[in-house]
Amino acid sequence: MTKPVTDGGALRHRLEFQKRGVTDDGFGNDVAGPFETVFSQRAQMIARNGTETVMAARLQGVQPYTVRIRYSAQASAVTADWRIVDARNPSRVFAITAPPVNVDGMNHWIEMLVKEGQPS
Numbered sequence: 001m002t003k004p005v006t007d008g009g010a011l012r013h014r015l016e017f018q019k020r021g022v023t024d025d026g027f028g029n030d031v032a033g034p035f036e037t038v039f040s041q042r043a044q045m046i047a048r049n050g051t052e053t054v055m056a057a058r059l060q061g062v063q064p065y066t067v068r069i070r071y072s073a074q075a076s077a078v079t080a081d082w083r084i085v086d087a088r089n090p091s092r093v094f095a096i097t098a099p100p101v102n103v104d105g106m107n108h109w110i111e112m113l114v115k116e117g118q119p120s
Contacts, residue, residue, distance in 0.1 A: 011042035014087040015067065017078055040087055041075065044068040048113070064115045065094065071107040075100065084114060093117065 023033035
C-alpha cells in the first residue's frame with residue numbers, strides 16, 4: 001500500500017460507513033435488514049491501477065479504490081460486510097473487498113480496498 005498521508009489535507013471525501021441492521025421477520029427470527037449509517041468520516045480515495053486483477057476489473061466497468069481514513073474506535077470496527085456510501089452522491093456505493101488494515105501500526109491510519117457497487 002502507499003505511504004499514508006501525514007495531514008488531513010488529502011481527506012477530500014465525506015463517506016458514510018454502513019452496516020446491515022437486524023429486523024424481525026414476524027415469526028421471531030432475526031434477519032438482515034436494510035443498511036444503516038453507523039458513522040461518517042472524511043477519507044482519501046486512491047484509484048487503484050496497474051495489477052492484472054485491477055485491469056480486469058476496470059475492463060468490466062468496476063474501478064477499485066483504496067480508502068484511507070483516520071483511525072478511530074468506530075473505524076476499527078468496520079468489517080468486510082459493511083458498505084460505504086459517498087455522502088455527496090448517495091447513489092455512489094462501495095463494497096468493501098478487503099478488511100481494514102492499520103497501515104502504520106501506530107493507530108493513525110486505516111486503509112481498505114473497495115470497489116464500486118453493492119456488497120453481496
